[in-house]
Structures are given as C-alpha cells and as structure tokens.
Amino acid sequence: MTSYSLVADVGGTNTRVALAKGKDLLTDSIVKHRNTDYAGLPQLLSAYLKGQDNPDCKRAAVAIAGPVKDGAGRLTNLNWYIDKDTLASLSGAQRGAVMNDLQAQGHALGHIDEANLVTLKKGADENPNAAMLVIGVGTGFNCAPVFQTAKGRFVPPSEAGHLTFAARGADQWDLSRFLEAQLGHVGVEDILSGRGMERCYAWASDRAGVGKTATTSEVFTAADKGDPVAIRAIEAFVTALGNVTGDLALTLLPFGGIYLIGGMSRAVAPWFDRCGFDTAMTDKGRFGDFLNAFSVRLVEDDYAALSGCAHFLARADNQ
Template identity: 30%
Template sequence: MANVSSGTAKVLHFPILIADIGGTNARFAIVTDSYAEAKRFPSIKTADYPTLDEAIQSVVLDKTSIQPRTAVLAVAGPTDGDEIDLTNCDWIVRPKQLIETQGFGDVIVLNDYEAQALAVVALDGEFLKPVGGGEKIESSNRVVIGPGTGLGVAGIVHGANTWIPVPGEGGHVDIGPRTERDYQVFPHLETIGGRVSGEQILCGRGLVNLYRAVAKADAKSPALSKPEEITAAALDGSDPVAVETADLFLEYLARISGDLALIFMARGGIYLTGGITHKILPMLDEKRFRAAFDNKEPHRNLLEQVPVYVILHDQAPLEGLAAYARTPSRFGVDVEGRWWRAD
C-alpha cells in the first residue's frame, strides 16, 4: 500500500465511511452515493473502546451489510505520519492497518477542525443561529471557533471556485486584559509558558481556570472544580462566581472571534461551536457579545458588517465530511501525505 502524494482528491469510491473522532466522543456514518443521506450510527465514548479499529468493527461493520470502500476520518490531533496520535485520547490511527484488516481501499485522515470548516459551507440556515447583525457575503472567507476539550479554530477560504479549509492552532493565540475587571482577574489566571493563551480560558479546563481566578480576585474560595458544575451553576444562578465566569467567558470568546475575523477578513461569517458554547448558550447576551466582537478600532465598521452564527447542528463535522465525500472536487483539501491507498 502507498501514501498518495497527490495534492487533492477529485473522486472517492463509494460507499464511504466518515468519522468525527474527538478526545471524548466518536461519531460514524456511511455515505453510499453522491445523493444519499448519510447513514448514521450511535455516538460512542472513545474511552469505551480500546482502539479505533475495534470501534469501527463493533459500532459500524457489525451493524450493517454495507462494506465501505473508503474511509475519511477527522481526528483531534496532527494528521501526519503512518501512526497518528490523538489529543486527549489513547487511540492511535493506523491507516495502513485499517486497509489491511478492514478492507478499505483508501483512507484519508483530516484534522477535526478541517471537518468543522467544511461544515460551515455545508450546513443549511436552519442550523445557524445569528448573533447580532452583519451580512454574509456568500463566497467569502469564514472561520469556525469552538471551545470544548480544547479551543479549536479553523478557517475556510474561497478561491478559484473552490473552498479551501485552513486548519491551524489559532486557539493558542494570546489574550490579554482590557477592562478594569480584567486587570483584577488576569493576575490570578494560570499561565502556560508565562502567558495566557485563548485555550487557557476558552475550553473546559480554561473555564475552571477562569472560575478560580474570578473567585480569587474577590477573595473567595472556589466552591466548584469541574466545567459541568460551573456551567450548571451559571445557568441556574446558584453561584455568583460561576455566573460572572460564564459572562466573561462569552466576552473573551467574542474578542478572539473578532481578532480571527480580521485575520481572515471573514465576510462570510464567524461560526461558534463547541461543547462549552452550547451549554452556556442560554446566557449569551447578543448586545454584550457584539460590543466585544465589534470593538476593534480602527476597524469597528468592518467588524459590524461580519455576521456571527452559533452552529446548532449536533453533528456538524459529519455534515462537512459528508459534503466532502460526495463532491471532493468542490473543496481544495490538501491530502498529500494524508491519503493511504491499497496496492
């Protein structure tokens, strides 16, 4: 078998197994042809299966008579090499082994936020909740940002009638204090390498970091220690520190989203996703969010024109992967070194 050196895939062989594999959960579906709806399988916890291979066998292949010829996997981690380690998960993706043991003719491995970026092109409007104003320019750059286990960021740019996803590590950009309250809270944040990155605040462990910092700024003992406890207490109003933490979390998410909108000139929109975002969505104050998002002098006017959406689809990456599987020529996905083919 060979690692294909071609830059992009123009045609993939059906049926196609698609998978969104995160640090905590994995979701699978099969696309049988260019027009069929994807056949979905139950979501699983990665910790419940020792390997990806066993998960595919138990959750997919043992439950259907369809034998996929191609696998397109989106994974939370770097996608180079014949053995791909996943971030926050013990699974190792071995494309050659999948070809040998499970009969795939082709295996393509993408980054999970590439799949999220593909999804912002594929999703219908019913799955997008606008946050404030702005007007989408259809064939313009877009950005997806998602606080979850980590802070995922990816762009998707349009050129030569093709959508090109741009994965990266945008979740690790610096974030600094701006308001008087920020200057009270930020000295108490746990840093990494002496700095505060977006992911030090805008993810599950970041939410805990921010909660502790808010408590210390007010000389209080933090009563909660888990992200789910903080979000629950914020939503029911039982812990004032948790309420302020969630409010600040959304404000800081707005600031970084505005930065990314400028970097990508994202007139096609900023798309918010991620488990933490969805949990605290009822607390989202659109006016406060947009005020923080737009406050980018001297380019406030530009930011005011950029739409922001919350992705409401619970399996958006699979929608992106399905769109790619059906018509890969629509997308400029660079698969060099990430596409394995049986001899």
C-alpha cells in the same frame, strides 16, 4: 453492491461513526461510541463495521480532535493515533483521509439545515462566496478558515487554541495574571474551553474572597440561580470569546460568516447579550465598526463533522 463512505467524528470522549452515500449522510447508520470502551480508533472502527455487516466502503474519512499532518494525526486529549493508510486498510476503502475536526466542520458549511443555525449577530456586509470561519469551543479550542477557490473548497488546519491569550481590559488582565501564576504560558484554550470555564470560576471566586472551585455544569447551575461569582466567571469567558473572535475575524476576514460550534459555544450563547460578547468582539479601536461586517452563527447540528467528511470525499471524487 452499494458502495459507501465510512465517516467518523473522533472527540476526546466519544466517537460518532456513520455511513454515507456520496454527499448524503445515512443518519440511521450513526452510532455513538464511548472511547474508553476501545483500545484505539482502529478497534472502534472495526467494531462499527462489523455491526453494520461489513459494508463495501469505497472511501473513508475521519475527523479527529487533534493536529493532523501528512494524512496522520493524534488526538490531543487521548493517546490515539490514526493515519490514512491504516484507515483505508481496516475499512477496505480505496482511499482514506484524516483531517482535523474543525476542517470537517468547515467542509459542512453550506450543507447544514437552517433549523440548526442560530444567528447571534447579523453582519452588515455578508458575502456567501467569501471566506468563512469555524470556531470550535468545547473540550478545547480551535478554528479553521474556509476558502472558496477555483479548484474547490480549501479548509487548512490550525492549532489556534495554543496561541497566547491577548488580554483586553482590567478583568482579562487580572484573569491572565491569575492563570499565568499557575500555568506559566496562558493560551487561548486555557480560558476558552470546558476547563477554562472552571478556571474562570476559580479566578472569580478567589477575587470574591471565597476561594471555591466548581465544575462547568455547576457554574452554569449557580449562574442560573443568580450566584454573582458564577455570573462573573461566565462574563469573563464570554468577554474573552468576543475578544478572540474579533482578533480571528480581523486576521482572516470571513465575510462569508463566522460559525461557532462545540458544547461550550452552545452553553454560553444565551449569555452573549447580557455579558457583552458583541462589545468585546468590536473593541478594536478604529477598526471596531469594521467588525460589524461579519455575521456570527451558532451551529446546533451534532452531525455536521460527519456530513463535512462525506462532502469532502464526494468533492474529492469529482476533482
């Protein structure tokens, strides 16, 4: 009987589940589930396994959009909980693993087809054996450093989206004060996320004397038609992303490259040149030119987290 790995990428709205053989993700086994159709993750995974005729799973790993500690985690935007023992039990696997979704993306680096990578900034001093950095901008914000060690790849978790946003420049200061009046503490995720784009628009609209609101998709539609308020909102978002990316690069020194993932990363990437992402990223005083050492790439592979789970399990088997 063939032995498989069960892998899952659990987001706030949808969950992708698949089977893998060793490091190889079986793309024809990928199923996307709506989370609202299930009472919890165990029920969703059980339904998937039943639909696959209950395959023999030797290992199982899930990546969740939320903090993970000691093999257990809860989604940030959905009250779902999972731990490694429950995962192993429901899948019949000998071993289960629970990780943050950015950790899974980190384990996928180096295994993503070049066709699914878009170079946004070519680094002047790139070293493929050095540390890398994954930055996720979507429903929320987070990052994960990726380190190569003598014992293999190490991808520690973080909750970087809840760092205090460090405003830079007149517009960012004004945006930060605008949001502080509403939210109290302004975290990075309060600006760099889907909801964050809507907040950027509310700020730009208020400053234009219009006082309107818009959904994220409406902001991009209006900007494509030349609406100045929507364009200013995207400029604020892109500038903030460049600023935060530069701060994280200085903190972690990812000479192996910076990789942007998530729906919002993909949505704003076409605006980078127009809105000054590179200028904002390198606006670090005497260390500005130093930041030109780091490459920035956009990941367009929707299944990278699933692949990362598979590679994590395969490497763990060989240790």
